[in-house]
Amino acid sequence: MTTHRTDTEEKLLSAILNVIIPPSEKMPGAGSPAILEECQRMADGHERFGEAVSVILLALGDEFPEASTVQQTEALRELEITRPDQFELFVEVAYLAYYSDSDVHRHIGWRTGALQPLGWELPPFREDVLDTVKQREPFWRDAD
């Protein structure tokens, strides 16, 4: 189900996301257009995320985007205390959207896309790493 959000709501959501993960010199903020869109898609795709986003949007007034960063942070800290479950879910979906973004992946050095079929490579197991522990006598308790 797709939730249609008004421009004002989208602006509010973008502002909140940019406090959760702010833009930096190298990194986009979570409120940047592509991540905002992904966050909305994810919220629409799973009821508990959708609910959390709606609750948090409702709890913050339309003036939030114009407030100072300090005031915005304070407002979110308060919500974190008064609505802990919904706030935690909101942060979770924000993080999921942010760290699913290929641009973010490029910045953090993560190979984007599915984990399969590529997987990862590691050197094979070497038994000599056990040389020390192998010197130990068996120490399990025989019970019978």
Place this chain on the structure above:
Amino acid sequence: MTKKQSETDIIVVGSGASGAAVTWSLARAGFRVICIEQGPWVDPSAFPVAHDDWQYQMRTEWAYHPNVRRLPADYPVNDDASAIKLQMYNAVGGSTIHWTGHVPRFHPSDFRVKTLDGVAEDWPISYWDLERYYDLNDEMMGCSGLAGDPANPPRSPRQMPPIPIGPDGEHIGRAFDELGWHWWPSDVHVNSTDYKGRKACNLCGPLGNGCSRGAKASTDITYLPDAIKAGAQVWDNTTVFKIATGPDGRATGVEYFDPEGELGFLSARAVVVGCNGIGTPRMLLHSASDSHPDGLANRSGQVGKNLMFHVYAGASGLFENLDEPTYKGPLACIIMSQEFYETDESRGFKRGYTFQMGRGIGPAPTAISNVPWGEDHHDEFAARFGKNLGLGVIGDDLPEEHNRVTLDTSRPDRFGIPAPRVVYRLGDNSRKLLAHGVQSARKVMKAAGASRIMESAFSENTGWHLMGTARMGDDPATSVVNQWGQAHDTDNLFIVDGSLFVTAGGVNPTPTIQAVALRVADYIAHERGDLK
């Protein structure tokens, strides 16, 4: 699901770790077996790891908690009053679809806790009764690992060498060496080489949400195909509503809802229940009848009581100078330590725990577990991503009667079966054990040179080991089933999942669940020809 019929020799309810093993064993022994499973067969290409949005899928339709997933096969659970939250999967293969495949065995002492340590009860069976079934199960599931671990009794060669433990596993291993503490590469039901037509693991990471290569053993791709070849049927998308009993109290078959939602009845000579430590007491309590007014097989009043999980805590550390980022390789299934497994009274608690090493698995899971939001987010993420390693403490959990499963009629599933209501409080022994475990884990992280160490005193979302709620014993007044998994009250009803555990051990339970299940199946095959 194959064609409907109305009668068979044996009905197995549940196709997870235990149910699938029994289905295979009994079909091979010539019984007509129908395994009934409420969930569907899962297409491996559907697993999150094969999709770009795997991180999101892992937290939504592939989440570990059934109330988060809310798939058609999931029944609601009420764990509001439980300090540990439930994790399970309902499909052909059961929770082995989700498990990570870490398969340490119980120790001989785990079966004799009363005799050795004066706590809980002894099992009516010993490690040695199970040894050959552990071996058979390893053969069927495929075990990567190495024999010769001094913390455990000798065991036969593993089918495959250990999964690569990586530079990070070696690094933590050296820290254990420095402290003079035990460690060993984990035994795992994940292929390190191709095995029985299944591919070798290519170390992608999560493990816990299905493996699209089939490298991780789950019973839908190990036991069940062979069981079907031996003549067993698997009725998927079919929910057992009740186990029916006759006036003599014996099981007569099951009432079930088929995939179209139609109620049916399948009669059988025996019913075997493998619905896990939550689903099984739920089923028994819901199957109350005139001959079993307090719930099926519940004359002792023990059904649903003595619920055990394992208690979890740990410490993690940040490492800047490893050769590879710590997200390369499986999340768990790396190395383990049993330095503190056996009881030592001087520690102030009974029984013990295993350390299990863990890695980070990707950017979103790294951020979600503990990176704060706000202005410090980027710095903190950069400090952790690809640099975090953890040591989980998995502690023995002593049985206590007040930790239990009952029925919550206010939350029925789509067929009207009440939800299980779970009450669980952390015991005093567990608290002391965990505190010791966290301090010991911290020492390992320090010895390994972690630049920062974080402690987790108790982990809540770890209810994946479900045990004790229909325990075995010799005395019908204090136990539900005998050493053969046979209900004391009903000679043709058998229980094969973790419900019948008497104690929990300090290790992951599934190889023990499967070994016990195979032993029960052997008993039926050899001693209960009347059920054919």
